[in-house]
Amino acid sequence: xxxTATLRKEDFEAVIGLxxxxxxxxxxxxxxxxSARTFGExxxxxVCPVCLGMPGTLPVPNWTAVEWALKIALALNCxxxxxxxxHRKNYFYPDMPKDYQISQYDYPxxxxxxxxxxxxxxxxxxxxxxxxxxxxxxxxxxIGKSGRISEADYxxxxxxxxxxxxxxxxSEADMRSPxxxxxxxxxxxxxxxxxxxxxxxxxxxxxxxxxxxSVRPRGSTEFGTKTEIKxxxxxxxxxxxxxxxxxxxxxxxxxxxx
Numbered sequence: 001x002x003x004t005a006t007l008r009k010e011d012f013e014a015v016i017g018l019x020x021x022x023x024x025x026x027x028x029x030x031x032x033x034x035s036a037r038t039f040g041e042x043x044x045x046x047v048c049p050v051c052l053g054m055p056g057t058l059p060v061p062n063w064t065a066v067e068w069a070l071k072i073a074l075a076l077n078c079x080x081x082x083x084x085x086x087h088r089k090n091y092f093y094p095d096m097p098k099d100y101q102i103s104q105y106d107y108p109x110x111x112x113x114x115x116x117x118x119x120x121x122x123x124x125x126x127x128x129x130x131x132x133x134x135x136x137x138x139x140x141x142x143i144g145k146s147g148r149i150s151e152a153d154y155x156x157x158x159x160x161x162x163x164x165x166x167x168x169x170x171s172e173a174d175m176r177s178p179x180x181x182x183x184x185x186x187x188x189x190x191x192x193x194x195x196x197x198x199x200x201x202x203x204x205x206x207x208x209x210x211x212x213x214s215v216r217p218r219g220s221t222e223f224g225t226k227t228e229i230k231x232x233x234x235x236x237x238x239x240x241x242x243x244x245x246x247x248x249x250x251x252x253x254x255x256x257x258x
Contacts, residue, residue: 007254012215014246015223016181017129017173020188021166022198023136023206024068029163030135031059031102038160039204043141051135051163053098061086065133065165066109068197072167073110073131075191084109084132095138097159103168108132115171117187119180126184127172138162139205161205167197173212173223178242182235185209208233213242215249224249225258 032050050057085107088100113128138159142152200207214224
């Protein structure tokens with residue numbers, strides 16, 4: 001990286017990639033026959049031994065979810081892998097009833113695609129790294145003054161959402177501004193609504209994204225150190241969070257930090 005002593009704020013550019021998660025509006029969940037239409041229902045009323053991960057249960061893939069995920073991958077100009085595979089992604093969190101998520105890692109459904117997006121600077125092509133299929137997690141409800149975890153007296157867990165088919169669309173780090181990221185996500189939502197595979201309701205969490213962002217001096221080809229902003233569920237929050245984090249990273253670098 002260049003000597004930061006000679007750099008100004010305007011000498012930096014952002015490098016942004018998005019991981020967008022989309023719930024498919026299938027009738028049943030990804031690996032069992034429980035209803036996937038659970039938003040607003042009584043907690044823990046759409047669960048069974050399979051989506052709760054009870055010993056001895058056998059998950060069976062929802063073929064409609066597979067077809068719809070392939071439809072998304074094709075619409076994003078991806079190359080479809082002739083062989084794909086599910087894995088157990090192990091991590092421990094209260095809203096994971098099995099303590100692992102059935103997801104795709106080495107062999108996703110689609111790779112190497114792109115989406116052409118109209119931005120404030122004209123049409124841009126943002127590359128798609130991969131499209132893969134997995135299952136959603138449950139939902140934590142924080143009981144307290146504001147509903148925020150930092151002010152909660154305790155938390156409850158609702159597993160109705162656990163096991164709903166979830167498509168993850170991972171872009172390459174091709175975006176250079178919060179405006180690019182917002183335009184990309186808006187175009188992606190329009191595409192998914194046109195395909196009629198999801199209601200893409202951001203407020204209800206059926207479409208949300210994680211943003212990976214770093215900064216670097218303009219003209220540099222090396223990536224800076226990225227941070228990940230999790231679970232953004234509106235275009236405004238995506239744009240504002242990226243703008244804040246880009247400024248924060250530039251300030252850290254200009255002050256001699258890392």
